[in-house]
Amino acid sequence: MADELLTETILESTRDLDQRSVAEILEAIHAQDRVAAEAVGRVLPEIGRAVEVLVLVLQGGGTWYNVGAGTSGRMGALDAAEIPPTFGYPPERVQAILAGGPTALVRAVEGAEDDPEAARLALRQRQLVPGDAVVAISASGRTPFALGALEEAKAVGARRVAITCDPDSPLAAAAEIPIAPRVGPEVIAGSTRMKGGLAQKMVLHLLSTTTMVRLGRVEGNLMTNLHPASRKLRKRALRIVMSLAEVDEDRASALLDECHGSVHDAVERARG
Numbered sequence: 001m002a003d004e005l006l007t008e009t010i011l012e013s014t015r016d017l018d019q020r021s022v023a024e025i026l027e028a029i030h031a032q033d034r035v036a037a038e039a040v041g042r043v044l045p046e047i048g049r050a051v052e053v054l055v056l057v058l059q060g061g062g063t064w065y066n067v068g069a070g071t072s073g074r075m076g077a078l079d080a081a082e083i084p085p086t087f088g089y090p091p092e093r094v095q096a097i098l099a100g101g102p103t104a105l106v107r108a109v110e111g112a113e114d115d116p117e118a119a120r121l122a123l124r125q126r127q128l129v130p131g132d133a134v135v136a137i138s139a140s141g142r143t144p145f146a147l148g149a150l151e152e153a154k155a156v157g158a159r160r161v162a163i164t165c166d167p168d169s170p171l172a173a174a175a176e177i178p179i180a181p182r183v184g185p186e187v188i189a190g191s192t193r194m195k196g197g198l199a200q201k202m203v204l205h206l207l208s209t210t211t212m213v214r215l216g217r218v219e220g221n222l223m224t225n226l227h228p229a230s231r232k233l234r235k236r237a238l239r240i241v242m243s244l245a246e247v248d249e250d251r252a253s254a255l256l257d258e259c260h261g262s263v264h265d266a267v268e269r270a271r272g
Contacts, residue, residue: 141169
């Protein structure tokens with residue numbers, strides 16, 4: 001069909017998937033996961049351009065919004081949620097908007113992805129301004145909710161990034177910076193939670209991690225701005241302070257207590 005979506009095409013090599021052994025199914029899926037990783041590697045220049053934009057937005061006091069529906073929206077929400085505990089960055093500065101709201105994180109909300117006005121309204125409610133950035137995420141690049149988000153961003157004058165698996169899609173065309181790893185057909189036709197989802201996840205963590213590094217939220221490759229909110233993270237914080245400040249565990253613990261758990265401040269205090 002001439003209008004068939006790239007993400008809905010059939011992978012010829014797995015037409016007999018239901019006849020294969022467990023080992024053969026796993027090998028087929030894993031082989032296609034490698035295809036996703038290679039596809040992401042080919043769009044690193046576009047990811048780099050997006051990082052530069054996001055750094056400028058956040059340095060300027062703006063907000064970064066991940067917007068999407070279904071699997072794509074969940075990926076955006078999860079990546080945004082990881083930024084505050086990992087990098088100590090304020091949660092209001094990197095936000096997620098998911099079609100169907102918080103309920104859609106754990107259960108499909110039927111029809112939510114087909115409502116572009118809902119995305120526009122959500123961005124208006126959050127007072128989107130020209131100094132902000134919208135990262136719209138859709139494997140097919142045709143999800144109305146994601147498209148509505150970019151339309152609102154364009155109307156306001158905010159920066160526009162798209163993450164999609166179809167470089168010829170409307171979403172890619174609507175973005176200033178389209179990031180479009182061409183992963184090809186899925187092992188199970190149309191199931192873009194598979195390598196399409198994997199590619200989107202890879203792009204998101206490349207964007208967020210590199211942006212935070214460029215903003216100075218790590219020292220070397222250590223999480224100097226993490227929030228030690230659990231025993232595991234407290235131990236990690238102690239190791240970081242011990243390493244960077246060159247102190248023993250007792251001194252590192254005292255420094256963390258004096259600095260209310262701030263790894264960055266504890267290290268700075270030790271250095272005098």
